[in-house]
Amino acid sequence: MSAHDGRELRIIGFLCNWCSYGGADTAGVARLSQPTDLRIVRLPCTGRMDPLFMFKSLFTGADGVLVSGCHPRDCHYSEGNFYARRRLELAKRLLPLLGFDQRRFEYTWVSASEGQRWQTVVTKFTDQIHELGPAPKVGLSPETAARMAEAG
């Protein structure tokens, strides 16, 4: 189900394979209801999360981007998420200068057992994006617009 009446927005989630991806699975198995705007890309670690994935997503039509990984000190590779935290915080702080609301991008930590927490994170983030509405579309040519309409 969608948390909101009307149209879904496009939210891209980049999830660490070892925790948040499992956490989302746990939430699913427990049949916890979640909004359906999120599309998930699985990463081996948030350390793989190039901040450019976020910019590219927003530039090509996403309305929000969520990154979720292991809690600090709990990284499967010991320190991947520590590096990620620095990069992602920096990227987030650059967004307003580009004209994007900073709240379109969040990063958070959810472990594989935290199905409930995952539900809360997705619901809150989806609410936040719906509050902001669709993101501004970069260089929207008539062709791109037509293509996007066609793709639904």
Next chain:
Amino acid sequence: MSMLEELKTKIKDELPNLDWVIGWKQGFDPLQATPHFMRTEQDVDQLIYNPLCAQNLATFLPGMKDKKVGILVKGCDSRTIVELLQENLITRENLVIFGLPCSGAVDVSKVRKEIDSPGRITEVTFDGGHIRISTKQGSSSLALADVLLPKCRTNPYAMPVIADHVFGQEEKAGPCGQGESPALEALEAMSLEQRFDYWQYHMDRCIRCYACRNACPMCVCRDHCIADTRDPHWLSQETDVQQKWMFQLIHVMHLAGRCTECGECERACPMDIPILSLRQKLNREIKDLFDYEAGVDPEAVPPLLTFKVEEANINERGW
């Protein structure tokens, strides 16, 4: 002996031990300086040093790692050398650094726009904080402070932070570090919507020549830039705003914690797009988050190559 003569003598002393020394000479007209690769004493005689010597010559260094090279640097250029050393991209032993005081570097394209006659410039002179440009039709004088490159106000180092030979003294009259970048100030005063429009408008005239990238001394991937790959397909060949603006983000993110704000990206841009402000903003955030400034301490570890288990300034969201 004037500073320039002193400098020339020193270069001539060092020249026998070096493959070449990189400096500046006059380009196609008296307003234009151009990089000058000096191999002989006659080459050294053509050397100039004045506020027109804007190019950051350190850009050439990573490509000549195995050569013994002498290089002339202004205060801000010297930070590039420190950063390159930090990243082990150049060899200190192969380098002789001639450090020069900077009283600001002129934005030549701004000067060409300011002077009314687009015709031939016959002479350029400097006196008392002014630049005087003479043409056949007459001459005009501009306050140096009004035609400096945007990097000059924000970069606080008038004297080199690293050098083997230092010439001249810090000229306090210089504008170094005297304020914030006007472009960044203007951007920060805008609403989100205005900023979005601002970038769409400015990026539209980008011609994708990649002068910004190739002039950048920290763009060390050179011929292997991800902007050029087809797989992964980061950018398409289309010349729309999306590709052009996304490239700037690629450049900016790859410079995070490394950019020394030498401003070569913006100076090199043939379409005069104000892209330095993006790098300046990133540096402000890095200073704020990690209390770090690139290219000052050769021993320092760049902030994105390290971490702290408890980050002092990152306030994570509670959910």
Next chain:
Amino acid sequence: MAAKTFLTHDDIPTWLDTLRDAARVLVPTDVDGTVKFEAYDSEREIILKAQATAPPKEAVFPQTETLLRYRYYKDPEHPETQSVDLKEDLPEDKVVVFGARPCGTRGFVIYDRVFATDAITDPYYKARRDNTAFITIACDTAEHTCFCHWVGSHPADSEGSDVVLHPVQDGYVAHAVTEKGEQLLEQAGGQKASSDQEKEAQAVQDRVMEELGEAPDLSGVPASLLQIFDNLDFWNDVSAKCISCGACTYLCPTCYCFNITDESYGLSGKRIRTWDNCMSYLFTLEGSGHNPRMTKAHRLRNRVGHKFSYYPELHGGVFACCGCGRCIKHCPMAVDIREIILRAKETADEQSVSA
């Protein structure tokens, strides 16, 4: 040839408004300090006092040009086969380029010998070329970077133009060069130019020629460049300060190298032609990983060689350069192509003497 017409400065906007009814009119426009050709808008000033930053190249040879669009269809009954729909995108727009300098206009004459010959015709290029008219303004100043007179042109060259306007006091002396130009000029109004005005136009031209100074003799340059082709010391030396970006080629009115790629989005996409740039490492990178032009010296040699040797060898000695000087003026490192060709000639002569 029809009589010459005198147009006042005030006649110009009215004329452009008329032309706009039948065609897209491109004029040099200020975009935050940079001058490029944009659709005429009576609210915005037309910048004619100096050469535009970017030439009107995109009018006939856009940086990105869609050649065709495609869409794949899969048949669920026969998953091993798929069909594709193609749709060709031939340009039909009529365009008038107003206010280019003779050098910028003349660039297309150099393209014609490549894209629209008796043997080969590029339909996309040809369609745009036929649909575009040029109203050119002769120069009343010469910049330091100008060298049109070195390459067989001059500040009032009409080659490639349909109408040429000669700046005089209070306006322009205009004359049509082609039939297309006559039709355009008829719509301009104006009055017959007096003989004094015609003399004045000639005087302006003479003055600019004088400002440009004497041109060196470049007739031996194509051979010289071939002679020093393998002299890598020379090429390393002249390319030392080059940073191998594409500012020179992309702002050049005579650079026409292109790339063709398919940009796919799911099952549909388009085949596009985009400007390419011989200063880029990728220009000659082969599938095997080998690159015959692996250093910037090799690449700059190609740029200079193409313009001043290979092209003239094929096309009766005509240089593939219009002398506009944008590659010099806008080069971040101020690499000067004039200096390179003169030094090439000198080096070749020295080589001949010592051999």
